[in-house]
Amino acid sequence: MREKNLQAALVTALKQAATRLPDDVLSALKRAKAAEESSTAVRELETILRNAELARREELPICQDTGIPSFFVTAGTESPYLPIIGEAITEAVRTATKSAPLRPNTVDPITGENPGDNLGRGMPLIDWEIVPGGEISIDILPKGGGSENMSALKILLPGAGIPGIKRAVVEHVAACGGLPCPPTIVGVGIGGGGMETLRLGKRALVRRIGSRHPVPAVAALEAELLELLNEIGVGPMGLGGKTTVLSVHLEYAMRHPASLPVGIVMQCWADRRARVRIFPDGRIEVS
Amino acid sequence: MERAIVLPEEIPELERLRVGDVFYLTGRVFTARDAAHRLLLELHKRGESIPFDPAGMGLYHCGPLVKRSAAGWRVLSAGPTTSMRMEPSEARFLAAFHPRFIIGKGGMGPATGAALVQERAVYAHFTGGAGALAAKAIDRVEDVFFLEELGMAEAVWIFHVKRLGPLLVTMDPAGGNLYRDLEKSISANKRKIVQRIEKER
Numbered sequence: 126m127r128e129k130n131l132q133a134a135l136v137t138a139l140k141q142a143a144t145r146l147p148d149d150v151l152s153a154l155k156r157a158k159a160a161e162e163s164s165t166a167v168r169e170l171e172t173i174l175r176n177a178e179l180a181r182r183e184e185l186p187i188c189q190d191t192g193i194p195s196f197f198v199t200a201g202t203e204s205p206y207l208p209i210i211g212e213a214i215t216e217a218v219r220t221a222t223k224s225a226p227l228r229p230n231t232v233d234p235i236t237g238e239n240p241g242d243n244l245g246r247g248m249p250l251i252d253w254e255i256v257p258g259g260e261i262s263i264d265i266l267p268k269g270g271g272s273e274n275m276s277a278l279k280i281l282l283p284g285a286g287i288p289g290i291k292r293a294v295v296e297h298v299a300a301c302g303g304l305p306c307p308p309t310i311v312g313v314g315i316g317g318g319g320m321e322t323l324r325l326g327k328r329a330l331v332r333r334i335g336s337r338h339p340v341p342a343v344a345a346l347e348a349e350l351l352e353l354l355n356e357i358g359v360g361p362m363g364l365g366g367k368t369t370v371l372s373v374h375l376e377y378a379m380r381h382p383a384s385l386p387v388g389i390v391m392q393c394w395a396d397r398r399a400r401v402r403i404f405p406d407g408r409i410e411v412s
Numbered sequence: 413m414e415r416a417i418v419l420p421e422e423i424p425e426l427e428r429l430r431v432g433d434v435f436y437l438t439g440r441v442f443t444a445r446d447a448a449h450r451l452l453l454e455l456h457k458r459g460e461s462i463p464f465d466p467a468g469m470g471l472y473h474c475g476p477l478v479k480r481s482a483a484g485w486r487v488l489s490a491g492p493t494t495s496m497r498m499e500p501s502e503a504r505f506l507a508a509f510h511p512r513f514i515i516g517k518g519g520m521g522p523a524t525g526a527a528l529v530q531e532r533a534v535y536a537h538f539t540g541g542a543g544a545l546a547a548k549a550i551d552r553v554e555d556v557f558f559l560e561e562l563g564m565a566e567a568v569w570i571f572h573v574k575r576l577g578p579l580l581v582t583m584d585p586a587g588g589n590l591y592r593d594l595e596k597s598i599s600a601n602k603r604k605i606v607q608r609i610e611k612e613r
Contacts, residue, residue: 168434168578172539180489180544189477189489189543189565226488228477228565239563271494271518271540288612295609299602302595303518304494306540353609358594358601362540363518364580365594395541 127407128209134401134409135217135263140225141411142265142399143186146177149334150371150396157308157361157368166366173361173394188395190269191227194218194249197266197331201258206403210261211251218242218249227267252324259405264331264398272305272393278323281385290315290387291350297389298354298370303363306393308371310334311354314388317378323388329374330392331400338375347373361394371396416575419512420468426512427532429581431588435536436577440554440570441472441515445493447566449501451558456508463557464570466509473498473516475565477543478553485553487571489543492517495535503527519582519591528583535583538576549576 151174158170180187196214200207221227222243229241231248243249279293294313301309314325337344350373360366371394380386402410417425419439429435442464444452455462476490495516498505502514502524513533514520517540528535538546552572559567582590 165580168580169539172542172545172578176491176539176542176545179548183544185544185547186477186489187544188541189475189491189547190493191477226477226479228475228489229563230565241563269541274494286613288609291609292606295602295605299598302591302598303540304496306517353605356601356605358598362537363594364537364582364590365597393541 127206128213130409131206131209131213131403132217132220134411135213136221136224138265138399138401138411139217139221139227139267140184142267142397143191143225143227144184145181146187146395147333147398150394151177153334153371154308154394157371161361161366161368163360163366165364166361166368169361169364170368186225186227187397188269188393189228190271191225191230192267192269193230194243195266195268196249196251197264197328198251199254199256199262201256201260203257203259204261204403204405205407206261210263214249214251214263215244218244252328261403263401265400266331267397268330269306269393269395272309272391275301275305275391276323277389278319279387279389280319281387283380283382283385285385287346289385291353293387294350294389295353295357299357299359301391302359305391306395307359307363308361308368308394310392310396311350311370311373312390312392313350313373313375314386314390315375315377316380316386318381318384319386321378322386323390325376325378326388326390329376330390330396331398332374334372334396336374343375343377347375414578423468423512426534427585429534430584430586431581431590433581434578435581436575437470437579438574438576439470440468440572441470442466442511443472443474443476443567443569443571445473445475445566446497447562448558448568449498449505451562452568453501453504453508462509464555464568466511469511470513470515471505471511472571473514474546476547476569478564478569485556487547487550487553490546490550490571491541491543492538492546494518495520499524506531506533515579525583525587525589529585529587532585534581534585536579537582538579546576549573
């Protein structure tokens with residue numbers, strides 16, 4: 126019973142993520158449209174909004190690239206669901222690929238073979254955070270290849286400091302131009318080492334647009350970067366304009382004294398997200 | 413100026429398009445991404461024929477999400493993919509198969525720019541991620557090739573589209589290139605921001 130309920134909720138969430146752009150993203154895109162002056166930028170945002178509305182109304186995938194299956198799990202050790210989550214996610218991906226449907230995207234990098242079910246070695250991608258308590262939340266982030274190709278790891282010298290971090294992000298977003306389908310959401314990981322900093326940058330993307338980091342100095346840096354990045358002029362779809370990014374989210378961890386790693390992960394305007402929560406009483410909620 | 417272009421009747425109109433023009437397309441396009449470019453060029457190199465005639469059609473950089481039902485194929489989402497991935501082979505592709513236009517996103521490099529001038533062809537931008545809108549504009553799936561070998565996203569699909577758009581001309585047969593112009597202002601803006609950041613030290 127548990128397995129079936131969880132799997133059904135995950136299938137619902139996978140379809141919802143692919144077809145319904147979250148309200149915070151829609152609001153941010155509408156604000157951007159109102160602020161733009163160039164006719165090209167306004168036209169791009171209009172097309173984006175019309176597409177999102179059509180996708181929601183007719184339950185069509187917003188973008189044909191439904192990503193590779195990516196899940197961020199925050200799991201309470203006391204939840205009775207803990208042992209079955211991995212399997213439930215795998216089966217939900219198999220089912221949703223057919224029923225949603227999702228584009229079969231996973232390709233074997235050695236043989237070039239596509240199994241057609243979005244599974245295979247290493248799939249689905251699950252990032253685990255184990256916490257005390259009896260609740261589990263599973264964030265789904267179907268992220269397209271166009272934006273994922275724009276991920277970057279910068280290992281700065283510690284002396285570069287905060288200005289160095291700002292400079293690295295500004296230069297990276299400028300170099301990306303229109304390729305990651307702007308206006309983007311920029312996730313930035315700071316510290317922790319090469320692997321951890323990119324994981325943090327990606328985890329930052331599950332946050333709602335406009336949410337701010339709880340540490341005031343980090344929140345201030347997010348706001349400052351948002352302003353700086355929107356001065357670059359890349360604009361919607363890289364065709365020029367005021368809106369290059371919708372939000373900047375930072376996450377950080379302590380660093381080694383010898384290094385200042387920065388992981389930059391770009392999310393396209395189609396910031397598709399869904400969340401499955403399993404409460405201690407066994408209730409399951411999709412949002 | 414916004415306008416409608418209907419193919420094949422208005423093929424000659426295509427080469428009169430210039431950077432900044434906006435149009436809605438009715439006519440046939442074929443999809444080809446990285447793997448299809450490689451495969452079609454390989455056939456061409458060996459002197460073999462390809463299973464469809466690209467002349468008079470447009471090349472659409474797209475890997476669609478398609479569902480097969482009893483009634484046939486249904487396209488659910490089919491927005492453009494990143495064109496730059498095809499840059500290494502696009503000039504050769506244009507010279508070999510002569511599609512009249514390319515629809516994609518993000519623009520292409522100087523080699524394709526020169527090939528577009530040579531072929532009197534245009535590159536038109538369609539909004540990345542607008543997969544549902546594009547699917548709605550596809551009124552017929554006419555054929556599909558290499559589906560077994562390449563899979564759904566990389567296969568060559570022949571679509572008939574009705575008023576697909578708005579499409580923005582960003583590279584034209586006269587050598588016009590919106591991206592080249594934008595790049596200059598973006599790097600000037602970036603330099604100013606970086607200078608300000610460096611002053612904080």
